[in-house]
Amino acid sequence: MKKYLSLLLALATVFSLTALAAISVSADGVAKATNAVFVANSGDDAAAGTKEAPVKTLAKAIEKLPNGGVAVLIGAVTIESPADKSHNAMPAHSGVITLTSFYDGVDYRNTKYGSETLLPCLDLRNGIYSLDFHGDIVMDYLRINVGVSDSTNKPIANALITMDYHNLTVTANVETTYFYANGNPVDPEKFDQTYYTTDKSGNNARNYPPIILMGQNANNTAAADDADPNAPKGGETITRDVTLNVAGGVWQSVRIGDRDLKTANTLDMHATMNISGGTYTVWTGDPVPANMNVMGVAQAGTTANYVCDINVTGGTFLGEIAGFGMPGGVVQPERVQKGTVNINILGGNFIRNYGSQIAFVFAASSGKAGAQSFDGAKANIVIDPTKITLADRMTVATLKDTAGLTATLTLSSASDKIGYFLDGEKNQDKYSVFEGLTASVTAGGDTGTPTPATGSATVFVAAAAVLAASGAVLALRKREER
Numbered sequence: 001m002k003k004y005l006s007l008l009l010a011l012a013t014v015f016s017l018t019a020l021a022a023i024s025v026s027a028d029g030v031a032k033a034t035n036a037v038f039v040a041n042s043g044d045d046a047a048a049g050t051k052e053a054p055v056k057t058l059a060k061a062i063e064k065l066p067n068g069g070v071a072v073l074i075g076a077v078t079i080e081s082p083a084d085k086s087h088n089a090m091p092a093h094s095g096v097i098t099l100t101s102f103y104d105g106v107d108y109r110n111t112k113y114g115s116e117t118l119l120p121c122l123d124l125r126n127g128i129y130s131l132d133f134h135g136d137i138v139m140d141y142l143r144i145n146v147g148v149s150d151s152t153n154k155p156i157a158n159a160l161i162t163m164d165y166h167n168l169t170v171t172a173n174v175e176t177t178y179f180y181a182n183g184n185p186v187d188p189e190k191f192d193q194t195y196y197t198t199d200k201s202g203n204n205a206r207n208y209p210p211i212i213l214m215g216q217n218a219n220n221t222a223a224a225d226d227a228d229p230n231a232p233k234g235g236e237t238i239t240r241d242v243t244l245n246v247a248g249g250v251w252q253s254v255r256i257g258d259r260d261l262k263t264a265n266t267l268d269m270h271a272t273m274n275i276s277g278g279t280y281t282v283w284t285g286d287p288v289p290a291n292m293n294v295m296g297v298a299q300a301g302t303t304a305n306y307v308c309d310i311n312v313t314g315g316t317f318l319g320e321i322a323g324f325g326m327p328g329g330v331v332q333p334e335r336v337q338k339g340t341v342n343i344n345i346l347g348g349n350f351i352r353n354y355g356s357q358i359a360f361v362f363a364a365s366s367g368k369a370g371a372q373s374f375d376g377a378k379a380n381i382v383i384d385p386t387k388i389t390l391a392d393r394m395t396v397a398t399l400k401d402t403a404g405l406t407a408t409l410t411l412s413s414a415s416d417k418i419g420y421f422l423d424g425e426k427n428q429d430k431y432s433v434f435e436g437l438t439a440s441v442t443a444g445g446d447t448g449t450p451t452p453a454t455g456s457a458t459v460f461v462a463a464a465a466v467l468a469a470s471g472a473v474l475a476l477r478k479r480e481e482r
Contacts, residue, residue, distance in 0.1 A: 029105065074120055140171045143174075244256070296310050374403065
């Protein structure tokens with residue numbers, strides 16, 4: 001345990017500096033760059049891409065920035081979805097491309113371009129199925145628009161932003177908006193950004209904010225994948241390390257991994273998720289659990305070398321966080337999980353405003369369809385109760401009916417609002433006593449080693465005085481120890 005705590009302390013400062021360096025904010029927006037391309041729906045892809053002659057499509061702007069630069073959205077930029085709602089693949093690029101509507105001291109966000117009806121935005125309201133990037137992206141001072149039908153207030157489709165295992169930073173200056181086709185905003189009384197009904201009959205508006213998928217996305221059927229030249233086929237071993245920073249926007253979920261691939265990919269790399277802000281909504285309200293806001297790996301297999309660090313320091317969460325997330329998919333190949341996922345909850349607002357009383361944090365989620373097995377996998381969960389906001393109680397599922405998975409829960413101080421359960425029950429109300437960790441804390445000491453119902457689990461209450469000196473609690477693993 002001493003070695004474990006010393007690792008937390010040693011790396012706390014490193015993470016703090018890294019997180020601050022990852023997201024920069026300027027009062028003048030994004031600084032002037034050598035390579036910048038201006039883009040708006042009313043532009044022309046044959047144009048030069050200047051402010052006076054913008055290109056029309058995001059794909060053309062990225063094509064003009066093969067080595068990185070800035071794509072300045074001075075008007076709405078609609079991502080047109082193919083007729084079968086398959087993939088809209090952006091050109092591959094090296095370097096980092098920043099998407100922004102505030103550039104070189106000029107803020108374009110509140111002025112409509114020409115005769116366009118929408119304010120400048122990345123417009124996903126046409127039922128886009130998948131916007132696929134193939135290079136590192138930063139979104140800063142950007143509006144992401146998710147539209148609805150004018151007649152019913154219902155979203156047309158989910159919007160998926162996929163990264164093909166490249167880096168993505170979403171700053172605190174990014175907002176998610178909902179506009180009708182005529183440019184009028186959706187009445188918030190009819191369409192709530194942070195919650196939607198459990199009514200699946202479609203009688204009420206439901207929120208479908210975008211999904212960030214750090215891996216690859218397939219179509220809804222294997223046949224559609226075979227017919228779509230842009231659909232990934234899976235079966236790869238991914239070795240490129242990837243980092244996701246999110247500080248703003250409204251999202252359904254953010255995930256490391258894939259979605260519905262015909263053949264599962266295998267992750268053999270280090271993934272980092274730094275979440276310091278944003279809102280993460282409920283999906284359907286089902287206690288499946290299927291409301292996973294954050295997943296350290298989803299619908300992909302992992303090797304013993306896989307390490308994922310999930311560092312939550314802010315944001316509002318209406319759904320759950322899982323180390324090993326949902327295994328399922330349409331075609332459901334088996335995923336074997338090895339390696340380590342570290343979940344560090346050092347801030348954030350956790351709200352349960354729907355009927356389910358399942359856990360807020362899972363070492364591993366059973367998810368929906370699909371098979372998932374564990375072979376020496378580890379999930380280390382660290383929570384600082386003094387730095388999070390809880391509307392009610394936070395339950396941690398350290399085990400989820402799994403063999404071959406070891407889970408640990410470490411608290412920086414005792415809390416009667418944080419408890420755990422060690423079996424696969426989905427509804428904690430089935431327990432007559434909420435197992436809050438309320439043991440007294442002594443300097444350098446641990447208390448509590450409950451016997452798990454299945455598999456292997458340990459719960460620690462760490463010395464608050466020792467951990468407070470670090471300013472943060474981290475359970476990061478050095479890559480050389482993988």
